[in-house]
Amino acid sequence: MLSRTVRRALQDANLPPTYLLPFRARLSTVGHTIDPEPVPEPLLNSAHISRQTPTRPYTPPVSRQSSTQPAETATQPTAALPAPTSTSPSTPTTPLSDSIKDLLPLLRSQTPHYITAHLHGRPYLLTQGDTLRLPFLMPGVQPGDILRLNRASVVGSRDYTLKAGAPAASVASLPKEELGHADIRAKQSYVDERLFVCRAVVMGVEAEPMRIKEKTKQRQRHVRQVKSKHKFTVLRVQELRVRSLEEVEGLA
């Protein structure tokens, strides 16, 4: 009953659609069904951007609906990234889509950036200078090692957000051995790792206070004490930046 009234109240409130809400980049993941809005003038006229795309002046696409939305829509092509090993990272070679080419300089021009980096499938929202205590002890690293975080679902700034595409991998892009197994593949897709640089330095290892758990058995006076003291790796985000288009194309 209560939930029904709440739902009705929400319907009656007549909220504007999400694309009309301010201060939030509205981003689609797949395809470009909605016309992107023109770029705000201060960003368009900044010399910083025109320096980055000298040969390709931005032409705002034809917009049929007018709105006061400040942010742009960026899409990420849904290309399955090859799995990297711990030592040799993968380098995707798919060409950048036009929306990325248009909007990446805008994202790059607006600092600071944030990133949702995924470590072992778990998301961590980070910015430069953050200290991150991982919930596990990272194997095989020493204090001072520099890690590259290369899996991110979101890279953004205040007004712009680059989101990863939908994870549905097309059957044609799968290797031959995995035909028919697409439904058990990973559900998460990631932003193209050429577009950003995220470096973290290993600060050290932190330990929690010793925990003592008393274990008892029935009809026995003896109480066993189980001790545990877990260790956690501490990282610090040393560098987080979005690459320029020249850099990205220079990698390929």
Added chain:
Amino acid sequence: MPYFRITLLRSAIGLPAKRTGVLQALGLRKRMATVYHPVTQDVAGQIMKVKELVDVAEVEYPLTRGEMKKMRTPDPGYYVERRAGDVRAEFEGR
């Protein structure tokens, strides 16, 4: 040759012993276990006996347990770009 990919979604606890026997014959011992069998009439009959408990898909190639584990394991998301020991060695060698 096509294969059936059979996953046990519901346990056979409380069901007649014959159903449990069919699951045992298919090699399904616990929930969410996945086995591959070639597409034949007798396997199809076995699946029909336990069709309420399993999820079936037809695939081209069977996967080993290791391959299935690898497919559902998420990416580490990092790699070691520079080791502190290497930096120290460079500094001392200079």
